[in-house]
Amino acid sequence: MPAQSLPQDASALFDPFKEGDLDIQTAERIVDTALTGMDDGELFVETSRSEAFSFDDGRLKSASFDSAQGFGLRAVTGESTGYAHATDLSEPALKRAADTVQAVRTGEDGAMSLAPARTNEKFYSDADPLGGIPFADKVALLEEVDAYARAADPRVRQVSASLLGSWRAVDILRAGGERMRDIRPLTRLNVSVVMGEGDRQETGYEGDGARRDYGFLFDPAQWRSQVDEAVRLATVNLESVAAPAGEMTVVIGPGWPGVLLHEAVGHGLEGDFNRKKTSAFAGLMGERVAAPGVTVIDDGTMPEERGSLTIDDEGTPTGETVLIEDGILKGYMQDRLNARLMGQSATGNGRRQSFAHAPMPRMTNTYMLAGSHDPAEILASVEDGLFAVSFGGGQVDITSGKFVFTCTEAYRIRGGRVAEPVKGATLIGNGPDVLTRVSMIGNDLKMGSGVGTCGKNGQQVPVGIGQPTLRIDGLTVGGTAA
Numbered sequence: 371m372p373a374q375s376l377p378q379d380a381s382a383l384f385d386p387f388k389e390g391d392l393d394i395q396t397a398e399r400i401v402d403t404a405l406t407g408m409d410d411g412e413l414f415v416e417t418s419r420s421e422a423f424s425f426d427d428g429r430l431k432s433a434s435f436d437s438a439q440g441f442g443l444r445a446v447t448g449e450s451t452g453y454a455h456a457t458d459l460s461e462p463a464l465k466r467a468a469d470t471v472q473a474v475r476t477g478e479d480g481a482m483s484l485a486p487a488r489t490n491e492k493f494y495s496d497a498d499p500l501g502g503i504p505f506a507d508k509v510a511l512l513e514e515v516d517a518y519a520r521a522a523d524p525r526v527r528q529v530s531a532s533l534l535g536s537w538r539a540v541d542i543l544r545a546g547g548e549r550m551r552d553i554r555p556l557t558r559l560n561v562s563v564v565m566g567e568g569d570r571q572e573t574g575y576e577g578d579g580a581r582r583d584y585g586f587l588f589d590p591a592q593w594r595s596q597v598d599e600a601v602r603l604a605t606v607n608l609e610s611v612a613a614p615a616g617e618m619t620v621v622i623g624p625g626w627p628g629v630l631l632h633e634a635v636g637h638g639l640e641g642d643f644n645r646k647k648t649s650a651f652a653g654l655m656g657e658r659v660a661a662p663g664v665t666v667i668d669d670g671t672m673p674e675e676r677g678s679l680t681i682d683d684e685g686t687p688t689g690e691t692v693l694i695e696d697g698i699l700k701g702y703m704q705d706r707l708n709a710r711l712m713g714q715s716a717t718g719n720g721r722r723q724s725f726a727h728a729p730m731p732r733m734t735n736t737y738m739l740a741g742s743h744d745p746a747e748i749l750a751s752v753e754d755g756l757f758a759v760s761f762g763g764g765q766v767d768i769t770s771g772k773f774v775f776t777c778t779e780a781y782r783i784r785g786g787r788v789a790e791p792v793k794g795a796t797l798i799g800n801g802p803d804v805l806t807r808v809s810m811i812g813n814d815l816k817m818g819s820g821v822g823t824c825g826k827n828g829q830q831v832p833v834g835i836g837q838p839t840l841r842i843d844g845l846t847v848g849g850t851a852a
Contacts, residue, residue, distance in 0.1 A: 386415050386439065386541055390459040397464060398547050401443070404468035405545040407475060410446040410706055412684060413543040415439075415459065416725040419500055420536035425512035427528065433509075435500075440725040445471035446707055453728045486550070486706075486716070489687040493671055493678045494581035496553040499535035503584050508533055511588055519563050519597045525608075526601065527571065528564040533557075535584060542685040550685040556580075556676070556832060558821060559587045561596045565604040574604030575778075579820035580674045603760075603779060606791045613780065613795035613849035619755035620797065620845040621748055621783065625816035626760055628837035632736050633766045634773040634801030635666065637826070639693045639701075640719070640731040641708035643768055650771035650802050651699060659699045660805035663741050666694040668703050670718055670734030676820045677734040677834035679718070684729050688718035693736075694805070705731045723829040733824060735834030741811025745839040748810045750786035756795060756847055757781040757788055771801035774848075794850035804842060812839030 387394040397413065405411045417439045424432045442455040443464065452471030456463040512531045519529040538554045558579030564571055576599040578587065586592055622630065643649035651659060660666075670679045670688025679688045684706050692700045704712070705720030708731055721732035749757065757780060764775035777795040781788045817836035824833040 386417055386459055390439075392459050392461055392464060396461055397543060400461070400464050400468050401543055402545050404443060404471055405445055408445045408447050409710065411444045411471070411545070413464075414442045414444070414683065414722070414725055415541040415543070416441070416538065418536065418538040418724070419498075421500055421534070423508055423512060423533040425509075425516055425531045428516060430509055430512070433505075438724070441467070442722070442725040442728070443467040443471055444728055445474055447474050449707075449711060450474040451707070451728060455726045486681070486684065486686040488550070489681060491671075491687075492680045493673045494555060494680075495583070497555050497583040498537045499555050499557045499583045500537055503588070508584075511593065515561060515593055515597060518594060519561065519601060522597065522601045523565060523605070525565040525567055526563050527566045530562040532560045533584075533587070534560075540683065542681070542683075544685065548685075550681055552680045554581060554679070555583060557582055557584050557587060559593060559596065560821070561593075561600045563597075563600045563604050565601070565608055567608055570608065572604050572607035572610075574600040574602065574607065576600040576603070577819060577821035579676055581676065581678055582674050606779060607793060610791040610793035612851040613777075613792035613847070614756070614782070614851050615847055615849035617844055617846050619752050619783075620842050620847065621752060621755065621757045622837070622840045622842060623757070623759040624745070624812060624814045624839050625836060626818040627758060628737055628818060628835035629761050629822065630764070630773070630775050630797070631666065631738055631837055632733060632822070632824070632833065632835045633764055633775075634771065634799070635805060636668070636733050636736045637766065637768050638771060638801060639666075639703060640733070641702045641704040641712060641714075642731050644702050645708050645712050648769050650769065650800075654699050657699055658697050659802055660694050660697040661808040662697045663811050664694055664697050664805055664808055665692070665739040666736070667691065667739060668693060668717075668719065668733055668736045672735050672817075672834065675735045675817065675834040676822060676832045677736075679721075679734060682718045682720045682729070683722045684716070684720035686716045686718045686720060688734060691717045691719070703731050703733060705729055721831050723831055727829050730827065730829075732826060732831055733833050735817070735836070737815065737817065737834075737836035738811070738838065738840075740813050740815035740838045743810045743812050745812045745814050748812055748839055748841045749783060749788060751810065751841065752783045752786060755783040756792070757783050758795065758797060766801070771803070772799070773801060774798050792849070796848035798846040798848055804845065807842045807844055808840055809843050810841035814838050
């Protein structure tokens with residue numbers, strides 16, 4: 371769907387300076403004083419509401435609701451940042467914060483960076499997911515999910531389902547009275563089943579979410595497809611055998627497996643790691659870092675995707691940032707601080723978990739563009755290898771680029787055909803190196819199912835990931851087979 375125009379009455383939907391104890395004129399005056407002589411900074415005001423329902427063992431286990439409001443005031447001079455936050459949106463609290471952030475003053479006046487450009491586009495609605503559907507209907511949905519999953523296969527022993535929704539409104543105020551706003555909904559449904567045969571039990575999981583209200587998750591076709599997929603995965607795992615080990619050709623499936631690209635490559639292309647030269651990609655701008663045909667994008671403007679933002683948490687409009695183009699390193703993801711220090715432009719990637727955190731360069735929706743090969747052609751090209759369809763957890767060292775990822779669904783490839791499912795496979799490699807080993811790129815680019823959450827320096831933010839089917843030659847596989 372196309373980007374939506376920002377509603378004319380958006381200011382009426384959320385205005386903390388009308389609802390709180392601090393009027394906008396006083397806030398502007400304090401912010402102007404606090405940021406005088408600084409290179410950059412802003413007042414970030416946030417109001418958020420969230421809820422979570424957990425259904426397990428045939429009954430509602432928990433239901434929670436949380437609301438929060440607060441502000442974070444940041445002052446930046448050179449490489450130094452002063453940051454203060456509080457849950458009390460009042461004149462005394464903001465004045466105390468202003469006194470705190472001025473501690474980074476060096477005695478020399480800086481030149482305040484230009485404010486971000488304004489945008490009249492919005493990539494998701496202002497809908498509040500928490501208010502549209504009654505409490506009882508949300509519980510009833512989870513009951514239906516549980517009943518449907520248990521009826522799907524007599525081997526289902528346990529069903530767990532959770533429904534999560536949040537509504538977050540942010541207001542960003544800069545020196546000179548420049549003001550930007552955004553309202554961000556987020557919803558998600560998770561389904562997990564445990565199936566057993568004899569003494570063996572295996573799990574299957576499927577989740578879906580987006581920057582939308584709950585409506586699409588309540589569609590029976592939607593939630594039933596999630597349950598069907600969870601049951602299918604549990605069935606596959608029950609049939610799996612021990613995974614082989616060694617160096618082999620690996621075909622990685624489309625969509626969620628882009629988490630490997632996100633972790634092993636994406637973080638290494640964030641501006642702070644490259645400015646500090648702690649990334650494996652530092653100093654390689656303009657050089658070949660991947661095989662021909664590999665193009666990696668970070669795009670915060672994809673309508674309703676989990677990682678999309680109309681503006682980032684510094685007020686910069688998001689955009690499409692080309693990171694790697696046809697194998698050549700073209701750019702980094704930048705917040706305002708690192709962009710200024712590196713002599714580059716901010717890319718709309720300044721993100722923070724909440725008002726209690728300072729922003730830093732983070733991914734939004736990161737993916738690899740499609741190539742020209744049919745997925746069936748890619749599989750047929752492999753005589754003996756591994757087909758990694760989905761991943762679970764992983765570990766990455768940003769400095770070296772080394773990674774380890776666990777496969778949650780994988781199969782042997784024998785004679786160009788998908789063979790038996792395997793369990794316990796891990797992929798081991800180096801992010802920059804693995805990109806050079808990509809030999810075939812599928813024409814089936816797919817985004818993940820909208821459940822990605824990225825951690826960095828203790829902060830968690832929602833992200834989108836995706837990729838087409840890939841053939842990677844000579845990748846190390848850790849397995850459990852004797």
